[in-house]
Amino acid sequence: MNITRRNVLLGATAAAAFAPLTSRAQTAEVVIGVIYPLSGASAQIGVDAQKAFETAADLINKNYDFGLPLAKGEGLPGLGGAKIRLVFADHQADPQKGRAEAERLITQEKVCAVIGTYQSSVAVTVSQICERYQIPFLSADNSSPSLHRRGLKFYFRAAPHDEMFSTAMFDFFDAMKKKGTKIETLALFHEDTIFGTDSSNAQLKLAKERGYKVVSDIKYRANSPSLTAEVQQLKAANADVLMPSSYTTDGILLVKTMAELGYKPNAIVAQDAGFSEKALYDAVGDKLEGVISRGSFSLDLAAKRPMVGKINDMFKERSGKDFNDYSSRQFMGLIVMADAINRAKSTDGDKIREALVATDMPGDVTIMPWKRVKFDETGQNNDADPVLLQYVGGKFVTIFPTQAAVAEASWPMK
């Protein structure tokens, strides 16, 4: 019996891929590809996303009395009542798997549009494949600003990107400063893929423009076994505000390590991601009273717009969770895409693209606090106003901007 180091390496590099089982395309239905991480470190995101998309498809395919596009009546009237059929694909948070799955969705499943992807790094490759096959791609929940700046004609994003989110954060800092709160120094803490990198670049730029001092800018490796060294540096810098851009796993470890090393910042203003996830608050919520996260959704809206609460109930029945920043954007992603396909009256990529370009959906027929959905020439919706939410007593309340706020920010956090 002989194990050489070479064999060990061979084994370590061997990878197993499972292609999900799928069924054949049929007529009288519109097939849309939905590509998410359904296994691997962020599998729970994909599992929840599936429920959000299924809720949206159900709303479109059956008759509901909501003021949402396509809710009334069954299917897409523009295509003779054709029903939406979703084909889910698993990209495992790997850009290369995303590329292969997107190609498979288009060539074998014959999808007429693709929606995805949670990880921005995967959206890069998926949208390139869609561009090549001239199939519209909609970023439901990717927030990297570089995505819509690549000159792609078939790329669309209805939700805000990180520069818009970060701008909201700095507007909030400015407003707090005006009220006399001391905010001078910031510490950035971000993971090393495109999401964390783009987010910190946007924040660095804004900090410079608005005169805030970044005393610590820490890039860490995603899914690290330990963040002790990183947290020590944050603690040494002791900034007025800690601004993490982290997915769920790293977010949990960050908060735990901070508690272990006795680091308690005055305020945490998070770039969403892990800090919108129930799992993070289940694990370390007791240490996060008063944490602020940006978002594009808030359940507060249900008070003004009752259908938000009702649709949330439909989602909750499927997933056991309330809509969060991600699932709400995923839900809206399918509504926006289906609305365009309905107006295109066709499943041809070019025609759907034209219909997407012509989209003009007022904010009050969505479940979001947005002004409207209207894409600019890069495919970005600039009227998607972000909000800042604060975690108080086990739930999120909107604290910024003022017109959407239901409570004053409590600062410093407890």
Next chain:
Amino acid sequence: MTAETIIQSLASGLLMGLLYGLIAVGLALIFGLMDVVNFAHGEFLMIAMYVTFFLFAFFAIDPLLSAPLVAAALFVFGAVVYLLIVRFAVRAKANAGMVQIFSTFGLAIVMRGLAQYFFTPDYRSVTNSWLGGKTVSVAGIFLPVPQLVGALLAIAAFGALYLFINRTDFGRALEATREDAGAVALVGIDKNKVFALGWGLGAALVGLSGAVMAIFFYIYPDVGASFALIAYVTVALGGFGSVFGAFAGGILVGLVEATTALILPPSLKSVGIYAVYLLVVFIRPRGLFGSM
């Protein structure tokens, strides 16, 4: 960079390193015994963490108390894995090395898949355990209690393992089987029994580390992956098959990781570990304490 930061880094590195050593030692033990690398090692750790979590969630048994139970459960699991899978894999006449690799690698994928199916991919945590979130601070240096206890457990486990291998009959049988499996059969030692117990022991040590890890780390089906990688480099660094090597290798990996993060951007901290490993390969390819 103050002296305090450096001491804090080294202290944290040492604590983490001892845990890395405890995670890796099971791997080294099994390899030393029968030259098989267990590629499902990370998944053994994952199962141990889930067992700890479920004992806590359903029976409110604190991880500190459940650690022996988890170790016992993993002992059985490890022995069963040997008897049902590895025993047959090592019988392969051709390409024996590849058959072993893919059998344990396949086991890893299956375990991960089953965990995702039955436990869901959601992230779990043991909240409000006796030690969770507690910290002792000595002269401005913070030592998290879970890691501290983990490090002490690691030292104790290594001490016990040393005595066990050197002072007991079974330990001697283990050592003899490792040296010449054919000859031990002649003196009436059942090779399969020794191997099964060896796998059980290796897995039990992973179980112990999993119980400690569950106190301060999140739990999900893929959690083993990043720790398994560190366990492999720890074993390779310390010397394949050497139990003491895994102990020293773990401490070294922890310290190198902490020091690298002081000098380079933290996102590159694992680079330091592999750079040191390459250096060791260059000077002493069998690893620091390897005896092949």
